[in-house]
Amino acid sequence: MTDNSAYVIVGASLAGAKAAQALREEGFDGSLILIGEESERPYERPPLSKGYLMGKDAREQIYVHPPQWYAEHGVDLRLGTAVTALDPAPHEVTLADGSRLGYAELLLATGSSPRRLPVPGADLDGVLYLRTVQDSDRIKDAFSSASRVVVVGAGWIGLETAAAARAAGVEVTVLERAELPLLRVLGREVAQVFADLHRDHGVDLRLGVQVAELTGSLGTVDGVRLSDGTRIDADAVIVGVGIVPNTGLAQAAGLQVDNGILTDERLRTSVPGIYAAGDVANAFHPLLDRRIRVEHWANALHQPQTAARAMLGREAAYDRVPYFFSDQYDLGMEYAGYAEPGGYDQVVFRGDVGAREFIAFWLARGRVLAGMNVNIWDVTEPIQALVRSGQQVDTRKLADPQVPIESLLHNAE
Template sequence: MAGDGAGDGADGGTHVVVGAGLAGAKAAEALREGGAGRVVLIGDEQERPYDRPPLSKDYLQGSTGRDGVYLHPADWYAEHGIELRTGVRAHAVDRDAHEVVLADGERVGYRKLLLATGSSPRRLPVGGVDLDGVHHLRTLGDSDRIAAAIRSSSRIVVIGAGWIGLEVTAAARIAGVAVTVIESAPLPLLRVLGPEIAEVFATLHREHGVDLRLDTDLAEIRGRDGRATGVRLGDDTEIDADAVVVGVGITPNTDLAEAAGLEVADGVVVDARHRTSDPDVHAAGDVARLWYPAFDRHLRVEHWDNALNGGPAAARAMLGDETPYDHLPYFFTDQYDLGMEYTGYVAPGEYDEVVVRGELGSREFVAFWLARGRVLAGMNVNIWDVTDPIARLVRHEEGFDRARHADPAVPLA
């Protein structure tokens, strides 16, 4: 069945968004605010669009209810003239016909298309990953199952000491569950933070009773009668567990883009206006590898803030706005009594020093990553309302004065 075509809509065209996560939902909202005609938002989950950070933080801990994670009330989409299609999978993009082909064969024509297909949890290449009691965290349902596992377990194993793994670990420890974390690197978050600051998170979790097994290889997830019972490490050490949570990164969902012949390289490659190699197709969120003028390179940023701001920016570009996206990468975490914000970007090995404002041991500080005297990124830990001055330093709108910026007695602003 052929859907309404690219020529429909008050503005002479239909705008289709594939992916009903944060980036897609905020893009649909911006399209409506920008005067688009017909707006179709297609999501393969049954749930209406929701926020993902709570899934490993307050929702997982039970301090935020289910209604608190949704981006809009259930009737908001119809009231704003957005056709929300949940539980629908986009099967293909026919660029010649300007149509999205759905799994049931329906075709939805588009004038402009946004791919906000997100990402999927990376799977471990070891035995036992398909056992019951092995969990990955990406969806609302995943968070519900992990929360249930935490409630019913006395001990769990978390594989991977990245942001998701450590946030799940914190939630489990707060609930009184014993946690062993398996990480192949010498420190948690080493690739993101480097050894100077990664040690802060290692100390934090050890102080809260976490058994950190660092620089450790996983051989298999053990099980009995189809259910996970623990793990076996590379040195044949066995660790029992009632549940296993795997958090070893994500992979961008580029299948649609690849099949459509768009340029893909660890994500859908887009310019600073979120345009793919096809000017009528845009991409945003986890799946997009975006050109950042501030860093003179393409980056695929997997964090909430990128979806929050990138989705609307892509929508504005779909409506003809030529303004380049210049929002700096930003992310945050909350673990136990540590809250943190990070602004900027620094690749592993691309900085030559870290300047700390405050004391690492107090867990109240600001850290600056520098290369050749220029600030690449800054992170504030348990110190608030400083992201704007940090961003100005990252943008090189003002020079970095080591004595002044490292002195907690001198206001950053």
């Protein structure tokens, strides 16, 4: 008979570690178990494609808590441990060694995995993906020995690793199926900024192309062949073509799954006593009046506070404005809000786009859905306030750098 009094968190990630912290801060003093497949204690992932990858951040800086924090707060941290099954009826999870662990409340923070490139040669040595700190170490090692790197996919991970490779002095070719990098995320008007940025820094950016095969010699990748027959030499290939939420446990246990584990605004799944947070949660967002799954650091950082309160039976709803950031070369940006493809009818720029010091706003029917500040700082809060207000704004004032963003809320039409 297993003990069903413990609160169990599956996924020793940023979300999992922050959930454990939040439960203790909310006063939960019972048994708390945090289970992770990786051998590393919980760490943050943004540095893996930014400062850590470039050698600017020390390894110790990536961790969520110091090593002693878990014992000091009574968190039973079980690393290198896989959960292989979830049985909601008896409130139990099964571990890889066959043992069963009971729970009173369960949080799934299982994250996501890199989408694999489905072409011949994808299993060759030197084909690299980025998700773990070990992945980042391997890519860093490749930069020190390679002279030519091909990056497949011009999303955030692809572009950030391309920037890191150029900083290391490596020749870089980026291959992207779409007409522009980040086209689906940013739209044509803003995506062009990132195409120009990478070309200005010497990246061979090839758009509208499709990878047909990765070629190799003696089991190691040595190039990429495109669908038109073009071959590009490479000492290493980095693949960044998206991620897939790790929903296997949930789906096998009968939880509702659709592009992630479905939850309400309290991060409760379709099965009582089970919650989800972070990359894996496709959560109802009260502000947006729809479910969204956000694959960014801010969700993993903040959602666990809501999940912890809900697990303790307290009122909670996750309604923070979505947020993410990126650093590439001399461009730093922050994005707040949510503007899906086809969901906006206007993009308004404030500032100097050519100098890469501007704010872009995505609007629908005069209402700001999202804003992205590029090399302009301390404006995230007013941008989020505009998004949250849902008010129509004067677009002439929105485009005028002399008009404080804060004042637009008071001068809304």
